[in-house]
Amino acid sequence: MPLPSAVNTLVIVKTGDAFADVIATHGDFETLFENQLATALPSGMRLEILNAPREPSLPAPATLAGIVITGSHSMVSDAEPWSERLKPWLQQALSANVPILGVCYGHQLMASAFGGLSDYHPDGRESGTHAVQLTPEGQADALFGQLPMRFFAHLTHxxxxxEKPEGATVLASNAHDTxxxxxxxxxxxxxxxxxEFTPAVMRAYLEHQxxxxxxxxxxxxxxxxxxxxxxEATRLLTHFLAFIDA
Incomplete structure (x- = not known):
C-alpha cells in the first residue's frame, strides 16, 4: 500500500533485511531505527516504513517531513531496479531540501545518486566498533558539530x-574509510x-562474518x-530530528 502523503511523516526507507536470528532477537533494520527515534519524535510527527524492494510506488518527496535510509545486505554497485528507482527520488528530495539521513547502504546509495562512486573497498570489509574522527568541516557542521571530535561507532560494510559527489563535504573519516x-x-x-546498532547487534554481525x-x-x-x-554515534539519530520541520 502506498504511503500517505503527509508533511508530518518521517519515512524510514527499508532497503533490506537483517539476518534471521538478528531479526528474531533484536528486530529488523527498521525496528532498530524505530527504537531510537520513536520516543524523541516532535509532537505530531509519525514514523512510516517504506519497504523499497517491495513497494511499487514512492511518495512525492516534498510531501514528507524527512527521510531515513537503512542499511542492507544488498550492494549498491549491483544496481538492482528497486535501488536505481530510488536515485531520482533522492535527487528530488535533495532539490526540495527534505531532510535526509542515509546509513551504510543508504550512505552509499545517496553518494551514488548524487554523482559519486560506491563500490567494493580495495582493503576489504570493515566490521566491529571503531573510532571515527570529525574533519574540521565536521566540527563546524550543524549536525555533526554536536558530536565529540573522536567517537566510536559500529561498522559492517x-x-x-x-568517490564523493562533486560539492559534497567530508564530515568524518577513519583509517579504513575516508x-x-x-x-x-x-x-x-x-x-x-x-x-542504530546496539553492541549485541554488532556482536551478532561479527558472528556471522x-x-x-x-x-x-x-x-x-x-x-x-x-x-x-x-x-555519541547513536545520538546522531535524535539530533537529526531537530532538522525536521514538525
Missing part, C-alpha cells in the same frame, strides 16, 4: 563511497557507520572484545 560521513546540502547527510573476516586476516576475537556502547 564491504562497499564504501570510493568518507565515513558526508553532507550534500543544508539538511542532507549520510554515514557509513550504524548509529567470522569466516570472511578471518580470511581477510582479522583477529575476530579482538574485534569482539572491542565492541562497546556508542552513545
Amino acid at each position: 564491504a562497499q564504501s563511497v570510493l 568518507h565515513q560521513a558526508l553532507r550534500y546540502g543544508p539538511r542532507q547527510w549520510s554515514v557509513q557507520f550504524h548509529p 567470522t569466516e570472511a573476516l578471518q580470511q581477510q586476516g582479522m583477529d575476530v576475537e579482538a574485534l569482539h572484545r572491542s565492541v562497546q556502547d556508542t552513545p
Whole structure:
C-alpha cells in the first residue's frame, strides 16, 4: 500500500533485511531505527516504513517531513531496479531540501545518486566498533558539530563511497574509510557507520562474518572484545530530528 502523503511523516526507507536470528532477537533494520527515534519524535510527527524492494510506488518527496535510509545486505554497485528507482527520488528530495539521513547502504546509495562512486573497498570489509574522527568541516557542521571530535561507532560494510559527489563535504573519516560521513546540502547527510546498532547487534554481525573476516586476516576475537556502547554515534539519530520541520 502506498504511503500517505503527509508533511508530518518521517519515512524510514527499508532497503533490506537483517539476518534471521538478528531479526528474531533484536528486530529488523527498521525496528532498530524505530527504537531510537520513536520516543524523541516532535509532537505530531509519525514514523512510516517504506519497504523499497517491495513497494511499487514512492511518495512525492516534498510531501514528507524527512527521510531515513537503512542499511542492507544488498550492494549498491549491483544496481538492482528497486535501488536505481530510488536515485531520482533522492535527487528530488535533495532539490526540495527534505531532510535526509542515509546509513551504510543508504550512505552509499545517496553518494551514488548524487554523482559519486560506491563500490567494493580495495582493503576489504570493515566490521566491529571503531573510532571515527570529525574533519574540521565536521566540527563546524550543524549536525555533526554536536558530536565529540573522536567517537566510536559500529561498522559492517564491504562497499564504501570510493568517490564523493562533486560539492559534497567530508564530515568524518577513519583509517579504513575516508568518507565515513558526508553532507550534500543544508539538511542532507549520510554515514557509513550504524548509529542504530546496539553492541549485541554488532556482536551478532561479527558472528556471522567470522569466516570472511578471518580470511581477510582479522583477529575476530579482538574485534569482539572491542565492541562497546556508542552513545555519541547513536545520538546522531535524535539530533537529526531537530532538522525536521514538525
